[in-house]
Amino acid sequence: MFNEAELERRLIAAGIPVSGSAIRDSEDGSSFHVFVEIRRDSRGRQEPSNVQLEVAKEELRAVGVQIDFVLTDAMMRDAEAGLRATLLHSFGTVIRNSFLTRQGREAFVWVVPKRQLTEDELGEVSVKARILLRELGLELAHITPTTGENLPSKTRCLTMLRLLAPVSPGVLAAKLRVAGFVVPSDDWMMRRLDALRKAGQVVRLKSGLYAVTLLTLRGLGTVKGRESPDLSRLLALAKRHG
Template sequence: MLSESEVVRHLTDAGIPVSGTAVRDSETAGSFQVFVEFERDQRGRQIPSNAQLDSARASLFDLGVSVDFILTDALMRDAEAGLRASLLHSFGSIVRNSFLAKDGRDAYVWIVPKRQITAEEVVGITAKSRALLAEMGLNLSNMALTTGQNLPSKTRCLSMLRLVAPVTSDALAGHLREAGFVVPSADWMVRRLDGLRKAGQVVRLRSGLYTLTLQALKGLGTVKGRCSPDVARMLALASHRG
């Protein structure tokens, strides 16, 4: 059976730009999740194409390996970093941070304010965001403040992680959204997990998956009976397998 590095080497040789490393599925032998960074050419065509990805997947399948590709957008990361730098430069006295999510070419901006922002300041931030995103080929569909939103607290993130770990940051964000929480962007989730990691409550495995530390498990405690988090974890895992 191929190792993680051998899977990455095979894909790289096939012209597939792997981002990071292949993540082995701990429950299914010979199965991997692979993050692939894609771009769009001047005609809007995806690179690498779906045909290239299907061909690479088929060749690995012949070697006894099942691959699930997770596409990541380089434009998305560049746009979020550029927007954050620009807003902090222009509105550093009122903006603590910003996050960006997108659906196709529609962009959704979340602002973390340092204080209550006036309507006039919102207009200025919106105009700045719209102009910058337009240069990147994105349309500003909505801008909102994180204040008053149902963002998952650190404890909520840890509780969800206990149910579904080991898990990627993207998958954890998906579970939190399913539970009714607002997760502004992939970068927000990564930053939240990084803060928990530095606090000794979360571990990032070599595979890229996240899980809780013993310290976090003790801090969360346990409940006996049907409300036990261990029971909830089994039910959650069973529902996703089904």
């Protein structure tokens, strides 16, 4: 069975730059989440290309290994930071923060309001966001206040983290989305984890992965029987390292 180090060596040899450690899926020991930072060449073409990524996935699938590539983009992080700075400069009295995700050229913006925004205020924020995003080659698809959205609470984040740990912010965010929660962006997840870390509830390992602290484990408690979260975690670890 492939381990994380062997998988990373094989991908790097195929010209795919792995960003951080590969993460074995806790529910399927033969599946991995692999983070790859994509770049653009002088002609705007993606490196590594989608063709390269698909070829690598097929080659690994042939030997019984399933890969889910999680693509990260330095330009995307810059775009999110630039949008946040712009909106806080112009609307700092009504907006606390903003986050950005995208699908292709479509951008989805989430704003954290200090109070409920009026339609006119949200319209003004949309105009400002649209202007900036167009300069970055993106089109605003939707802008949504986080008020009333099904954001995962701190307790829900900790509960999921206890089950998956050690885990990366990206994989944790993906699992929370699958569970039906709204996670505005990976940066939102990072900020939530950083706040929990400062509160002594989670720890960031040298690998960049996160886990809950002993204090948090005690605080979350447990239940006996087959529904025990501790039993679920043991089963997940057994699959991951089996």
